[in-house]
Amino acid sequence: MSREFDIVVYGATGFVGELTAQHLADRAPAGTKIALAGRSETKLAAVRRRLGPAAREWPLIVADSESPSSLDAMCERTQVVCTTVGPYLRYGENLVIAAATAGTDYVDLTGEVPFVRYSIDKADEIATATGARIVHSCGFDSIPSDLGAYLLHRTIAEDGAGEMTDTTMVVTSLRGGVSGGTVDSMRVIAELAKDTEMRHLIMNPQALSGDAGETPRAGINSEPSDMSPVDAKKVDPSLRGTLAPFFMASYNTRVVRRSNFLLDGAYGDGFRYQETMSVGGVRGVSAALAGVVTVGIGGFLGAMSFAPTRKVMDMVLPKPGTGPSEKSRETGNFATQTFTTTTSGRRYRSQMRAHGDPGYKATAVMLGQSALALALDRDRLPDRKGVLTPAVAMGDALIDRLQTAGFVVEAHELK
Structure with a gap:
């Protein structure tokens, strides 16, 4: 070209x-x-x-x-x-x-x-x-999610270890501000979600897993919940406590599933994917914190969809085109780990981490x-x-x- x-x-x-x-x-x-x-x-x-x-x-x-x-x-x-x-x-x-x-x-x-x-x-x-x-x-959104699952698939295939089954990304570290552009996108989505057809699309776990004009019909329970705490031991035996839902899971999971669709289901017939966030390894404390995060995410989305509360939130949320200071951007960081068990029973983990405000x-x-x-x-x-x-x-x-x-x-x- x-x-x-x-x-x-x-x-x-x-x-x-x-x-x-x-x-x-x-x-x-x-x-x-x-x-x-x-x-x-x-x-x-x-x-x-x-x-x-x-x-x-x-x-x-x-x-x-x-x-x-x-x-x-x-x-x-x-x-x-x-x-x-x-x-x-x-x-x-x-x-x-x-x-x-x-x-x-x-x-x-x-x-x-x-x-x-x-x-x-x-x-x-x-x-x-x-x-x-x-x-x-x-x-x-959504390179750590997408590359984390892809790298697992590639590594497992090279080892001849079978296919991926239940797969979970865990955000283990996250320090940084919320982008004003991301908040503005949430405003638009909240407004669109008032329309029944659009709400069904947003909630469809396979909303992006199809060719042009072919949105698969998938029930909300056909994949793991984007909004529920998860017992960490069910993700991997090495983990402890309760994992909270990750606030961008309802988008990132759709991207990962589209990758699997475009690769003709290469991740596996039993591939199921979810995203979570670590809130500590102490069982009682982490369960309480995970519950707080779950309620907080739901409350935030509800407030964004209701005009009077959205106006109040707009007064404190970052505006589009704005962002944190250079010092804040430099001191931020993120780390994610993605766990899976293969059809042969072998356990794998991919990870991505970097310095700098993630957003x-x-x-x-x-x-x-x-x-x-x-x-x-x-x-x-x-x-x-x-x-x-x-x-x-x-x-x-x-x-x-x-x-x-x-x-x-x-x-x-x-x-």
């Missing part, structure tokens, strides 16, 4: 957009052709100045989510468009169609089930025909490295096109890049 740019960062004037551009300025190989895009050339120029000498010559592109022609023109100039402009249900539909039509690879940070479903239904066939890879959720610094690294993998590692990528997941689109190439960027990403058998 001969294009003017390798990567265009769209939304570079936003908080996470600038962090992603900064990561590329610091870590992209010399000669990588990068441009910055957004609605205001003046603001883009200010961002470019802050990025330092490596970005001094990066071109600026004016493009607007409400101007499809400007998005078409932008996509036609680049191999990869890397977008942080959300909520994607509000601002992303035109861009995903533009990228698919132009045969341009695409990465974003969405955590919105209805948007990915829209993308599958409207862009998958176009992207498959043009050769585009449309890859959603390339940040903290900001670490996400900027994950998104930036995803864009670099699509742009520069094309000979290593799986031969798959259409609306994909990080694991299916980039797999080992992305794992290698994250490891080089300082992430710990590994899997092994437990004895």
